[in-house]
Amino acid sequence: MKNIDSYTHVRGESIYLDDIPVVQGTLYAAVFDSPIAHGRIKAIDLSVAGSIKGVERIFTSSDIPGENQIGGIVPDEELFATTHVHFCGMPIVMVVAESEEIARLAVSKIKVDIEPLPIITDPREAWEKGELIIPPRTFKLGDTTSAWEKCDHVFEGRTETNGQEHLYIETQGAYALPLENGTIRIYSSTQGPTAVQRTAARVLGIPMHRLEVDTTRLGGGFGGKEDQATTWGIMCALATWHLKRPVKYSLHRMEDMRMTGKRHPYSADFKIGLSKDLKILAYEVTFYQNAGAAADLSPAVMERTLFHCTSSYFIPHVLATAYSCRTHLPPNTAFRGFGGPQGMFVIEAAIAKTANALGVPASDIQQQNLLRTGDEFPYGQKAESEANECWNKAIELYDLSRLRKEIDEHNSVNKQYKKGLALMPICFGISFTKTMMNQARSLVHVYTDGSVGVSTGAVEMGQGVNTKMLQVAASIFSIDPALVRINSTNTYRIANTSPSAASATADLNGRATEIACQEILKRLKKVAAEEFSAGEDEIEIKDNWVFAKSEKTTWEWKRLVFETYFRRISLSELAHYTPPGIHYDLKKEKGHPFAYHVYGTAIITVTIDCLRGTYDFDSVKVVHDFGNSMNEVIDIGQCEGGIVQGIGWMTIEEIVYDKEGRLRSNALSTYKVPDIYSVPKEITIHFLDTKKPNLAIFGSKAVGEPPLLYGIGAYFALRNAIKAFNPTVDIAYDAPMTPEKVLMNLYSKSNR
Ligand code: LUZ
Numbered sequence: 001m002k003n004i005d006s007y008t009h010v011r012g013e014s015i016y017l018d019d020i021p022v023v024q025g026t027l028y029a030a031v032f033d034s035p036i037a038h039g040r041i042k043a044i045d046l047s048v049a050g051s052i053k054g055v056e057r058i059f060t061s062s063d064i065p066g067e068n069q070i071g072g073i074v075p076d077e078e079l080f081a082t083t084h085v086h087f088c089g090m091p092i093v094m095v096v097a098e099s100e101e102i103a104r105l106a107v108s109k110i111k112v113d114i115e116p117l118p119i120i121t122d123p124r125e126a127w128e129k130g131e132l133i134i135p136p137r138t139f140k141l142g143d144t145t146s147a148w149e150k151c152d153h154v155f156e157g158r159t160e161t162n163g164q165e166h167l168y169i170e171t172q173g174a175y176a177l178p179l180e181n182g183t184i185r186i187y188s189s190t191q192g193p194t195a196v197q198r199t200a201a202r203v204l205g206i207p208m209h210r211l212e213v214d215t216t217r218l219g220g221g222f223g224g225k226e227d228q229a230t231t232w233g234i235m236c237a238l239a240t241w242h243l244k245r246p247v248k249y250s251l252h253r254m255e256d257m258r259m260t261g262k263r264h265p266y267s268a269d270f271k272i273g274l275s276k277d278l279k280i281l282a283y284e285v286t287f288y289q290n291a292g293a294a295a296d297l298s299p300a301v302m303e304r305t306l307f308h309c310t311s312s313y314f315i316p317h318v319l320a321t322a323y324s325c326r327t328h329l330p331p332n333t334a335f336r337g338f339g340g341p342q343g344m345f346v347i348e349a350a351i352a353k354t355a356n357a358l359g360v361p362a363s364d365i366q367q368q369n370l371l372r373t374g375d376e377f378p379y380g381q382k383a384e385s386e387a388n389e390c391w392n393k394a395i396e397l398y399d400l401s402r403l404r405k406e407i408d409e410h411n412s413v414n415k416q417y418k419k420g421l422a423l424m425p426i427c428f429g430i431s432f433t434k435t436m437m438n439q440a441r442s443l444v445h446v447y448t449d450g451s452v453g454v455s456t457g458a459v460e461m462g463q464g465v466n467t468k469m470l471q472v473a474a475s476i477f478s479i480d481p482a483l484v485r486i487n488s489t490n491t492y493r494i495a496n497t498s499p500s501a502a503s504a505t506a507d508l509n510g511r512a513t514e515i516a517c518q519e520i521l522k523r524l525k526k527v528a529a530e531e532f533s534a535g536e537d538e539i540e541i542k543d544n545w546v547f548a549k550s551e552k553t554t555w556e557w558k559r560l561v562f563e564t565y566f567r568r569i570s571l572s573e574l575a576h577y578t579p580p581g582i583h584y585d586l587k588k589e590k591g592h593p594f595a596y597h598v599y600g601t602a603i604i605t606v607t608i609d610c611l612r613g614t615y616d617f618d619s620v621k622v623v624h625d626f627g628n629s630m631n632e633v634i635d636i637g638q639c640e641g642g643i644v645q646g647i648g649w650m651t652i653e654e655i656v657y658d659k660e661g662r663l664r665s666n667a668l669s670t671y672k673v674p675d676i677y678s679v680p681k682e683i684t685i686h687f688l689d690t691k692k693p694n695l696a697i698f699g700s701k702a703v704g705e706p707p708l709l710y711g712i713g714a715y716f717a718l719r720n721a722i723k724a725f726n727p728t729v730d731i732a733y734d735a736p737m738t739p740e741k742v743l744m745n746l747y748s749k750s751n752r
């Protein structure tokens with residue numbers, strides 16, 4: 001089934017926040033944000049801004065009726081700075097005016113006098129100064145201390161991974177409307193409507209039931225709107241609360257890039273020990289997460305880094321510690337993979353370093369250590385592994401030895417162009433790591449004409465979740481998909497939602513929809529059973545028609561629905577779903593946090609231009625564990641997008657903050673994401689043939705985040721290509737590998 005949004009997307013008719021028709025009297029907001037990263041506010045001069053015609057009102061922290069607090073996990077983040085600013089881009093003042101132009105003009109006339117204070121941008125420096133967001137956490141399996149002496153090879157090293165700008169095509173934004181009796185509707189481009197509702201209620205000092213948050217769809221989220229969409233929703237609601245007027249704020253790209261957090265950069269130290277036959281016996285790793293100026297989701301991101309620190313390998317002795325370090329950058333936040341990719345990069349670097357030193361291909365070490373079913377993760381869960389299945393299928397299907405031979409031959413005769421190859425096995429845990437968040441509800445209404453309306457907590461952000469929800473309802477009822485509509489995500493219809501995140505949205509909301517539809521179906525069948533003198537289990541609905549004892553009856557779906565209504569039986573159901581069997585003990589750092597894992601293997605090849613340092617990815621060949629995919633077109637789309645986004649993070653996307661904590665890569669002219677010219681020439685995705693039972697919706701495993709991890713292989717393919725040109729170069733494990741870095745490494749003589 002095609003993505004149900006495709007028709008309106010290609011016609012430009014899909015409604016995003018900025019497409020909502022504005023109502024009469026709408027005002028527009030714009031923010032004055034801190035030009036310096038750390039300081040004490042001495043004076044705010046609003047006189048010129050306030051005198052501009054068309055400026056309705058200017059808001060500061062003193063206009064907040066409730067709490068000036070938007071921190072979700074830790075209450076450490078003000079909506080508007082009061083006495084101090086903690087990052088460049090921190091909101092201080094909001095102007096509300098008759099037009100966007102006037103609002104931004106007024107912002108440009110605001111003067112804030114700030115006394116500068118010392119700035120930290122480096123997580124290790126923050127760590128040295130004891131600037132931690134939360135106490136450190138340590139995952140432990142076996143005993144590394146005594147394991148080192150059993151190792152034949154031990155290597156140590158350091159790695160760096162940089163951040164990543166979400167670059168959702170639709171920037172952040174919100175639109176608030178005053179309703180009667182002090183209630184407010186907020187249209188928000190958010191992955192978490194409940195987060196907007198809960199935090200706005202706190203800031204406004206009103207109960208949550210007075211705030212309706214409604215989301216039709218997002219033009220991309222990637223994690224950037226899991227927590228950080230709330231800011232703009234609350235700002236609009238605050239102005240609406242005061243002025244009783246509709247207020248809209250749709251950020252310009254540069255405002256968005258400057259004021260919002262990104263993927264967390266990490267610095268890490270590792271130590272790895274192996275036996276003679278390349279079994280990894282021990283692994284120690286310390287992560288320094290650059291959290292930025294406030295907690296935001298950093299503690300949860302940090303925990304996922306620990307959960308994925310051994311990637312898809314079994315290591316019997318592991319000691320992993322993570323520090324969430326407070327710096328003066330905008331608070332970093334969720335980004336597809338949520339700390340997992342950062343953890344997995346380090347173990348791949350450790351393996352690459354080992355392979356390099358021992359003169360063996362990294363893939364020999366990778367293959368030796370792939371997880372098997374029954375192997376224990378450092379957090380206590382036992383693997384149900386498809387790692388070897390994916391790996392073996394990939395090297396056979398794509399003929400790894402031939403690929404290697406072709407590359408060796410190419411490299412032996414070509415001077416200017418060198419090729420490199422890397423394999424990247426992945427393993428990603430599916431569930432929110434906070435067990436409590438793994439719950440969802442679905443509200444299904446069957447109308448008397450047989451049409452169906454479904455509301456869930458799932459937010460459509462281009463990932464196709466609405467199509468999957470529609471498939472669930474249509475297939476349980478066995479009716480024409482055109483009869484089913486997926487409604488906007490709305491906190492009045494579905495309450496207390498978890499954000500659409502953690503790759504778990506289709507599973508959680510899909511299972512809830514499945515339960516709701518099954519419940520209604522039971523009632524419908526009871527009515528048919530009475531009518532056709534059959535048992536309820538002898539009734540079947542097939543392709544819009546009622547069958548009794550395998551015989552087609554005179555009743556169509558629509559008739560059955562109406563007859564059920566006629567008998568005063570409910571055609572609506574609100575269902576609740578929680579995945580069974582997941583738990584976690586934070587004191588012991590052990591448990592069974594994930595409903596299941598997703599596996600896969602990619603083979604990535606690249607060609608570098610050794611004169612220029614530029615490169616092209618020739619191919620990404622994947623065997624991916626989709627379980628039993630319920631929509632192959634959507635799932636392939638998620639894989640392709642994830643791979644390209646992962647490659648972007650590892651290669652050309654380079655976030656640059658200067659020492660003053662100012663974002664230099666602050667526009668699309670200075671921050672480059674992969675475009676049609678830089679995507680791999682070939683992406684092939686093979687569906688691993690496995691029909692093992694799992695907890696996914698219809699057995700169709702979560703696909704949102706896992707494919708991004710394949711991009712890590714791009715970094716290692718590039719290293720191998722550089723080495724083909726300059727065999728003795730000692731390349732730092734420092735991502736992204738930009739063309740500039742490739743060039744420097746190609747001609748670097750110094751062995752570090
Ligand atoms: N968000 C969250 C996530 O709150 N918890 C998670 O475990 C998670 N994982 C991936 C992406 N977003």
Ligand code: MOS
Pocket residue numbers: 191222223224226334335336337338500501502503705
């Ligand atoms: Mo996410 S990183 O699943 O919002």
